Amino acid sequence: EPEVTQTPSHQVTQMGQEVILRCVPISNHLYFYWYRQILGQKVEFLVSFYNNEISEKSEIFDDQFSVERPDGSNFTLKIRSTKLEDSAMYFCASDTGRSYEQYFGPGTRLTVT
């Protein structure tokens, strides 16, 4: 069964550094999402992406964040200058746009020191 994949599984970075989190959504899916979960807190929506543009974003998704689909398979989340409070598990998800059943990746744990 096709799955959403994410790399790396764990990323450690220093405050102020740029990070890029990578996701490969399921190939026939059209909608892509990033969520994050700070330890002990709930899963929070960051951004959704459809037809090569952002379709919705949350208040969390400020100018430090950007998303891109550089080719036909990857979907990336870039954090330009990481802060300590960006430490979280970042989940990528995708869906077909018909059933709105979102398929989640295994997550990337980002640790900012």
Next chain:
Amino acid sequence: AQRVTQPEKLLSVFKGAPVELKCNYSYSGSPELFWYVQYSRQRLQLLLRHISRESIKGFTADLNKGETSFHLKKPFAQEEDSAMYYCALRRSGYSTLTFGKGTMLLVSP
């Protein structure tokens, strides 16, 4: 703004006991409700959604618009049901999900 509330952080039951994981929501429109489950060291996966009205792994959930609830129930818990359960809401016209904080279900032998 929409909100999903799961009042219990942890629910601990014995095998064979009934289980009810509570979920309440607030949203002015007509929502779609989901239950997602995360087993140990696995990814979040959809368990069920209210519009399909089906039973998955013995779990059912009914949307009660009057009480704005979508509680997850199972009559006889199994050890393999131990996992983190998240209730989620999709607003009409949008694709994104709003999650509750999750409830950890522990089923002991």
